[in-house]
Amino acid sequence: MIPRYSRPEMVAIWEPQTRFRIWFEIEAHATDRLAELGVVPKEAAATIWARAKDATFDVARIDEIERVTRHDVIAFLTHLAEIVGPEARFVHQGMTSSDILDTTLSVQLARATDILIADVDALLAAIKRRAFEHKLTPTIGRSHGIHAEPVTFGLKLAQAYAEFDRCRLRLVAARAEIATCAISGAVGTFANIDPSVEAHVAEKMGLAIEPVSTQVIPRDRHAMYFATLGVVASSVERLATEIRHLQRTEVYEAEEFFSPGQKGSSAMPHKRNPVLTENLTGLARLVRGMVTPALENVALWHERDISHSSVERMIGPDATVTLDFALVRLTGVIDRLLIYPDNMRRNLDRLGGLHNSQRVLLALTQAGASREESYSLVQRNAMRTWEHGEDFLTNLKADTDVTAKLSTAELEAMFDEGYHFKHVDTIFKRVFGEGVDL
Secondary structure (H helix, E strand, C coil), X not given: CCHHHCCHHHHHHCCHHHHHHHHHHHHHHHHHHHHHCCCCCHHHHHHHHHHHCCCCCCHHHHHHHHHHHCCHHHHHHHHHHHHHCHHHHHCCCCCCHHHXXXXXXXXXXXXXXXXXXXXXXXXXXXXXXXXXXXXXCEEEEEECCEEEEEEEHHHHHHHHHHHHHHHHHHHHHHHHHHCXXXXXXXXXXXXXXXXXXXXXXXXHHCCEECCCCCCCCCCHHHHHHHHHHHHHHHHHHHHHHHHHHHHCCCCCCEECCCCCCCCCCXXXXXXXXXXXXXXXXXXXXXXXXXXXXXXXXCCCCCCCCCCCHHHHHHHHHHHHHHHHHHHHHHHHHHHCCEECHHHHHHHHCCCCCHHHHHHHHHHHHHCCCCHHHHHHHHHHHHHHHHHHCCCHHHHHHHCHHHHCCCCHHHHHHCCCHHHHHCCHHXXXXXXXXXXXXX
């Protein structure tokens, strides 16, 4: 994490003070249940809460202890004992370090996901607003980067809305997948701690019970979680790449907002570069790069090893902080995106009506020509238009083989632009819902 690509709310989840606060809460809730079971004195459980509930943990002191113990949880427990006093001996009864570490990571990832879901909600609102604004703004659709048939800019954004709506569902599923609690002791057998302690802690921390843990929560859950973040990041990149293409000088159909005083180049004062969407492309690569290590963490030795630990200490904060920043940045890009309908019209008309070729092809087949003959007739006139910059409709009208099948009026009808947009409302209802005012 670096401040340039971080937002305070997400960073706070991963700060040491937050982590130690969660550690304490898990330990204290477990002690409460142990007191109810008669394993520890109820007075001790009450004292633990009373003396440490509002405490600020000394991060430097914990680090100092860890330099000796070489064990982070023991260092924390030692510091907790300095705060609580003799009653601290009842903390961590029957528990193992992974009970604390894994359950804490679950809490942190669940909280991080809540922020990510809120980010996606804000992005969806921005995309929806701009989609309806340009629902019927004509633009050329492209396949292989080449002019294909007309679409509307609103449809481009509706596609993005549907994609990020799926992203939201994936994040909700990923949160449910990751939000589990394991308080089962060494090798996960509950030999030294009652299973009801796990249930109590899970309820207090807003988690589900892990059905069976070894000494750790199974890492297939984490693999699925980070893979989901990778998919969301890829969706960010897809939309960012579309905007980057549309901002190219030769296209110039849309553009990132260029603020007063902004500079595009240290050498060329005229430049207005798509720096935000280029940045989003790079951030998406980083998030995706954290997916493979998460997948490789699944195969741990026997009941546990810690080969996953160093990976998760890095990818947990980095992936969530980076994706949070990217989603918020993309929302800002969409919200302030400059859109140029006149340039879209200019590009749409650039090839002399070639985007109507399929409709002419189909009309010829309906008029009795074979598909092969129809394709050949349309293509030869299309190639003349391509190569000589001519008007497609004019070429078709001059081709006697074509006019033998279709009248001038019928050909002209093939070039009605509204034909391509007759189902826009249908698509919008599919994407935004039946109750939406179109």
